[in-house]
Amino acid sequence: MRTVLFIIQKEFSQFFREKTNIRMLLVMPVIQLILLPLAANYEVRNIQICIVDHDHSGYVRELTHKIAASPYFKLNSYLDSYKDGLERMEHDEVDIVLEIPPDFEKTLIRENEAALSASVNAVNGQRASLGAQYLLAILRDFNREIRLKWVQFPKFNPVPIIQIDHSFWYNPMMNYKHFMVPGILVILLTMVGANMSALNLVREKELGTIEQINVSPIKKYHFIIGKLIPFWIMGQVVLTLGLLIARLIYGIVPLGSIFSIYLFSSAYLLCILGLGLLISTFANTQQQAMLISFFVMMVFILLSGLYTSIDSMPQWAQWVTKINPIAYFVQVMRLVIMKGSGIKDILPHLASILLMAGIIIPWAIWHYRKRS
Amino acid sequence: MFAIEAIGISKSYRFKKQEVKALHDINLQILQSELFGLIGPDGSGKTSLIRILNTLLLADSGTGSVDGLDIVKDFEAIRRRVGYMPGRFSLYTDLTVEENLQFFASVFNTTIKENYSLIKSIYQQIEPFKHRRAGQLSGGMKQKLALSCALIHRPSVLFLDEPTTGVDAVSRKEFWDMLKELQANEITILVSTPYMDEAAICDRVALIQDGSLFKVDKPTQIVDDFTPKLFGIRTKEMFRLIEDLKSWNSVHSCFAFGDSCHVIFKDLNNEVAACKTYLMAKQHQDIEIFQIKAGIEDCFMYLMKKSA
Incomplete structure (x- = not known):
């Protein structure tokens, strides 16, 4: 046990010797946590709309004002x-071209209905679908106003109407930051932890210092545990920092x-640091370790449910998320921070993570060879 | 009991689906507190043999023992009592001199204080720099630190893999003096080196080439066993001289050595005269030919050529 303490002491003095390390550990997550949530914004704003008007009527003017007044459209x-409008879309100046046919107003009054055509630039899928939805909402609203003006409703509605009103639970204002910030904090913790641990052991291989360790009576598990604990502590520091910023x-x-x-996070860090160390027992150079860990983390992050909902992934991807530690932590963070879940609610997640850590760490110890 | 023993050790590596024999049936016995030199050119298998003996590498076949302990079965016990200094500087460059020593002492469950007497004469030379990072030391100082770290747990057997490669002549001399001193502490030392001139300092040496040992003896004995007559030849144009001698079929071997060529002739009567005639025909000037006493290096060159 004393040996582990000496290894931990050695790791810390190596780490704090380099001022850059401390800066990386403290400043990098802070900056990322400040910048990333602003960029990972799901609200679509400033949709450029072009109105092609063949009617030039009062209604069209009203509709135009209504659209321009919306915060989503410019x-x-x-x-x-229409051809000019499409040309602008081709030059990527315009996201939606709304064409209003001639005699729009007249047809609307005479026949109680009129058609409009909206062409949406779908190069950016999310922007397109959200833009079209916003536009539809405005048109629906507009339509209702006209009906109010023209149609005398009977006292009782002859046809029963179901009206749905919804409210958002756990995030009443649908503030995207509330679910993005905890998720991004998880990603940061993961990146810092996995990379630090993956690079550390390989560095010893590259410098040859591992030779001196291998020829000494240090036990394999002493060495791995001695490497794990310092990063575990640093991970908790990063998490604390992140929660403070949030x-x-x-x-x-x-x-x-x-x-x-x-x-x-205590269990999670064991799992993710163990993964980093496991990677480093496979890699021979820091470059290899970096690339492997980048690849693994990339897959895990994209399948973590941070950016896209796990429920809408194909079945196989949903299975992958079952062995994805990041997915569990993102869920737990959101559960605890937004929903207020207690320990009892996160127990299944905790059990899964502990199981993974229980496989990965012994694997790393087993795969680290003191002699070849 | 031998301090180090190797019995029929073989090792081969797979390189691009091709078997490369690194060691072939190595048999070696090293006595207690002997300073034993393993001499051979680059790629001859010195490092592989050392790594097998200090339990870092597994041999394909053969057995061995260090301090009477089996190198495969008792590897844990061996690791507690051997010191190893790899060819490449492999201490923590971002830790200070003192921290490195401290760390390796604690790894072996001991303290600097406990074994200070053993490393004193070596460590004292770098002690003024003990707060400096190991990476910022000069080559000679790095080597002294590495030796101190390898000795801090008072090992009974010390493995040194090419400790003097890339070190200046003065530091090399100093280093060998330190090894001599260590012998007095009943430490068996196995040191490998590509420099043949260092062999003379060892108690016994083994010549290794292409993975096989072909001579294990005292350096003085090796010199005494050397039978062929050795000549030194000097002319005005040394470079052309070597070329000409090498292309002459009466020459057994010829090596440039300082300012002259060391030559062994094949059974040739009246060598000096014959050689002079040959060289004059090749238009050499200021020809000097003289018989010399073979040094240890001449013996190695001769033996290596013979076995190859």
Whole structure:
């Protein structure tokens, strides 16, 4: 046990010797946590719309005002020809071209219905679908206003109507930051942890210092555990820093207890650091370790449910998320921070992570060879 | 009991689906507190043999023992009592001199204080720099630190893999003096080196080439066993001289050695005169030919050529 302490002491003095290391550990996550949530914004704004008006009626003017007044749309141009509008779309100046046919107003009044055509630039799929939905919402609204003006509703509706109103639970304002910031914090913790541990052991291989360790009576598990603990502590520091930033900058106060977050992160860090060390027992150079860990983390992050919902992934991908530690932590963070889940609710997640750590760490110890 | 024993050790590596024999049936016995030199050119298998003996590498076949302990079965016990200094500097460059020593002492469950007497004469030379990072030391100092770290747990057997490669002549001399001193502490030392002139300092040496040992003896004995007559030849144009001698079929071997060529002739009567005639025909000037006493290096060159 004493040996482990000496290895930990050695790791810490090596780490703190380099000022760059400390900066990387503290400053990098802070900057990323400040910048990334702003960029990972799911609200689509400033949709450039072009209205091609063949009617020039009062209604069209009203509709145009309504669209321009919406925070989501920017009236890019007001043209006479659809061809010109499409050309602008080709130059990527315009996202939606809304064409209003001649006699739109007249047809609407006379026949109680009129058609419009909206062409949406779908190069950016998310922007297109959200833009079209926003536009539809505005048109529906507009339609209702006209009906109110023209149609005298009977006292009782002859046809029963079901009206749906919804409210968002656990995030009433649908503030995307509330679910992105905890997720991004998980990613940061993962990247810092996995990379630090993956590079560390390989560095010893590259410098040849592992030779001196191998020829000494240090036990394999002493060595791996001695490597694990310093990074475990640093990981908790990064997590604390991240939670502070979430609170101070984004005003995110966990609904659940902080303790359950730390309980989970304790297990999670073991798992992810073990993974890093496992990678480093396979790699021979820091470059290899970096690339392998980048590849693994990339897959895990994209399949973590941070950016896209796991429920809408294909079946095989959903199975992959079962062995994806990041997915569990993202879920737990969101559960505890937004929903206020307690330890009992995250127990299944905790068990899965502990199981993974229980496989990965012995694997890393087993695969690290003191002689070839 | 031998301090180090190797019995029929073989090792081969697979390289691009081709078997490369690194060691072939090595048999070696090294006595207690002997300073034993393993001499051979680059790629002859010195490092492989050392790594097998200090339990870092597994041999394909053969057995061995260090301090009476089996190198495969008792590897844990061996690791507690051997010191190893790899060819490449392999201490923590970002730790200070003192921290490195401290760390390796604690790894072996001991303290610097406990074994200070053993490393004192070596460590004292670098002690003024003990707060400097190991990476910032000069080559000679790095080597002293590495030796101190390898000795800090008072090993009974010390393996040194090419400790003097890339070190200047003065430091090399100093280093060998230190090894001599260590012998007095009943430490068996196995040291490998590509420099043949260092062989003379060892108690016994083994010549290794292409993975086989072909001569294990005292350096003085090796010199005494050398039978062929050796000549030194000097002319004005040394480079052309070597070329000409090598292409002459009466020459057995010829090596440039300082300012002259060391030559062994094949059974030739009246060598000096014959050689002079040959060289004059090749238009050499200021020809000097003289018989010399063979040094250890001449013996090695001769033996290596013979076995190859």
